[in-house]
Amino acid sequence: xxxxxLAEDDKAIIEALQKYLRSEDFDTVxxxxxxxxxxxxxxxxxxxxxxxxxxxxxxxxGVCNAxxxxxxxxVFLTASGDEMSVVKGLDMGADDYIAKPFRPRxxxxxxxxxxxxxxxxSKNFVLGEHVIVDLxxxxxxxxxxxxxxxxxxxxxxxxxxxxxxxxxxxxxLLEDIWDIxxxxxxxxxxxxxxxxxxxxxxxDPQDPRIIxxxxxxxxxxx
Amino acid sequence: xxxxxLAEDDKAIIEALQKYLRSEDFDTVxxxxxxxxxxxxxxxxxxxxxxxxxxxxxxxxGVCNAxxxxxxxxVFLTASGDEMSVVKGLDMGADDYIAKPFRPRxxxxxxxxxxxxxxxxSKNFVLGEHVIVDLxxxxxxxxxxxxxxxxxxxxxxxxxxxxxxxxxxxxxLLEDIWDIxxxxxxxxxxxxxxxxxxxxxxxDPQDPRIIxxxxxxxxxxx
DNA sequence: TTAAATTTTTAAAAACTTTTTAAAAAGCAT
DNA sequence: ATGCTTTTTAAAAAGTTTTTAAAAATTTAA
Numbered sequence: 001x002x003x004x005x006l007a008e009d010d011k012a013i014i015e016a017l018q019k020y021l022r023s024e025d026f027d028t029v030x031x032x033x034x035x036x037x038x039x040x041x042x043x044x045x046x047x048x049x050x051x052x053x054x055x056x057x058x059x060x061x062g063v064c065n066a067x068x069x070x071x072x073x074x075v076f077l078t079a080s081g082d083e084m085s086v087v088k089g090l091d092m093g094a095d096d097y098i099a100k101p102f103r104p105r106x107x108x109x110x111x112x113x114x115x116x117x118x119x120x121x122s123k124n125f126v127l128g129e130h131v132i133v134d135l136x137x138x139x140x141x142x143x144x145x146x147x148x149x150x151x152x153x154x155x156x157x158x159x160x161x162x163x164x165x166x167x168x169x170x171x172x173l174l175e176d177i178w179d180i181x182x183x184x185x186x187x188x189x190x191x192x193x194x195x196x197x198x199x200x201x202x203x204d205p206q207d208p209r210i211i212x213x214x215x216x217x218x219x220x221x222x
Numbered sequence: 223x224x225x226x227x228l229a230e231d232d233k234a235i236i237e238a239l240q241k242y243l244r245s246e247d248f249d250t251v252x253x254x255x256x257x258x259x260x261x262x263x264x265x266x267x268x269x270x271x272x273x274x275x276x277x278x279x280x281x282x283x284g285v286c287n288a289x290x291x292x293x294x295x296x297v298f299l300t301a302s303g304d305e306m307s308v309v310k311g312l313d314m315g316a317d318d319y320i321a322k323p324f325r326p327r328x329x330x331x332x333x334x335x336x337x338x339x340x341x342x343x344s345k346n347f348v349l350g351e352h353v354i355v356d357l358x359x360x361x362x363x364x365x366x367x368x369x370x371x372x373x374x375x376x377x378x379x380x381x382x383x384x385x386x387x388x389x390x391x392x393x394x395l396l397e398d399i400w401d402i403x404x405x406x407x408x409x410x411x412x413x414x415x416x417x418x419x420x421x422x423x424x425x426d427p428q429d430p431r432i433i434x435x436x437x438x439x440x441x442x443x444x
Numbered sequence: 445t446t447a448a449a450t451t452t453t454t455a456a457a458a459a460c461t462t463t464t465t466a467a468a469a470a471g472c473a474t
Numbered sequence: 475a476t477g478c479t480t481t482t483t484a485a486a487a488a489g490t491t492t493t494t495a496a497a498a499a500t501t502t503a504a
Contacts, residue, residue: 024279025257025279112280112281112284116283116284116287119287150479150480150481151480151481152480152481153480165292165358165359166358166359167358167359167360167361185481185482185483186482186483186484188462188482188483188484188485189481189482189483191461191462191463191464192463192464192481192482192483193481194462194463195462195463195464213461213462213463214360215372215373215461215462215489215490215491216372216373216374216376216460216461216462216490216491217360217373217376218360220359220360222264372490372491372492373461373491373492374491374492375491407492407493407494408493408494408495410451410493410494410495411492411493411494413450413451413452413453414452414453414454414492414493414494415492416451416452417451417452417453435451435452437450437451437500437501437502438449438450438501438502
């Protein structure tokens with residue numbers, strides 16, 4: 001599910017927006033202040049930010065900067081007629097803006113357009129709606145929360161990501177991850193790691209949607 | 223039978239198209255919204271998509287992206303005169319477009335042309351109109367639905383695919399699949415697997431069209 | 445047309461793979 | 475060195491697949 005950071009100090013607007021965005025199948029995280037917003041950017045990997053200019057303890061420009069550093073697109077929410085701040089926002093690299101009061105449909109379509117522009121731009125991989133893997137940061141989040149993976153768990157995950165949709169035999173995986181010229185580790189090690197990884201990234205590890213078992217053939221990430 | 227994904231939010235158009243495409247021996251799967259369309263792409267392996275720009279919960283560009291990632295060709299349906307979206311669509315890798323209202327004959331000929339271009343491009347094998355084998359994914363679909371094959375069933379199928387049109391004696395098959403230097407399994411094992419495979423992939427297992435029995439000689443895939 | 449040969453079908457036992465749990469070994473930072 | 479985490483191994487449990495055997499059906503040839 002696409003996660004949107006909503007940085008806005010007006011509670012009424014937040015609530016209205018949240019409700020509408022949810023109905024359109026977006027997930028929202030909210031922040032009233034700049035510090036809060038930047039913290040969320042650092043930890044929760046939203047795919048796009050909607051940023052009001054006026055925020056508690058700071059303003060939207062700071063948030064915009066923080067987002068652009070992470071290659072996360074920004075749409076400004078501005079008071080209508082406020083030409084100056086629009087210009088400044090776009091200069092800072094904001095991707096779009098929309099003047100309040102805005103029509104929900106228009107907002108959604110702008111969000112979608114911007115998301116499309118960014119598709120493929122980042123090194124973030126989205127797995128099955130809930131998990132985001134940021135290869136640059138080496139960080140994995142599930143529903144916006146950081147998932148701690150060990151080095152091997154992460155390695156295994158990246159091998160799958162680099163072979164998305166492709167059947168990988170157990171041997172291929174063992175070679176890719178443990179290859180030390182011929183003598184492998186116990187074949188079961190792989191199995192245990194598959195289990196651990198699923199435990200951490202699958203919504204329901206009993207019914208894995210991200211890493212599928214192809215009995216007798218291997219595993220495949222979808 | 224060639225399966226076409228029809229992503230279009232106008233019910234009247236869908237119905238008309240569906241009827242016409244069927245009369246031309248295409249199989250259709252339909253989606254009104256972007257999400258629906260992308261799900262179908264993921265699960266149902268259509269050979270080509272006809273995509274309208276305006277879709278529920280999203281638009282045609284997203285669908286186009288998803289299709290291109292899977293090496294599935296896309297033909298856009300656009301309002302006539304809408305130059306901009308045509309350009310954008312083709313930029314995104316769409317293979318062709320046709321402006322509404324379109325003449326059925328023209329649409330069909332464009333579909334056929336695009337399909338011809340893609341012939342041989344993918345690693346998918348189409349067996350007897352209904353079954354698609356994706357060797358990369360290790361996945362087999364029948365009428366768009368995933369067929370679960372065991373490892374040996376899959377192995378047997380791939381041996382036939384790699385020897386399409388060639389007579390394979392029972393012994394050759396046993397060697398290829400069960401070869402463990404000389405001592406084979408019970409000769410009947412093969413027979414049982416032929417039956418299982420037919421049960422899963424043939425339209426009518428009693429009258430097999432994909433794997434033919436050449437009595438006294440062996441089997442042959444056509 | 446009937447017997448013989450071959451293939452198909454069914455069902456159940458045997459074998460195997462994957463999953464799960466748990467604990468030992470190795471590695472790392474303080 | 476000590477305490478912590480990660481990696482590896484082992485072995486039982488669960489779930490499927492593979493194999494076998496034998497009966498039924500079909501085809502071929504005398």
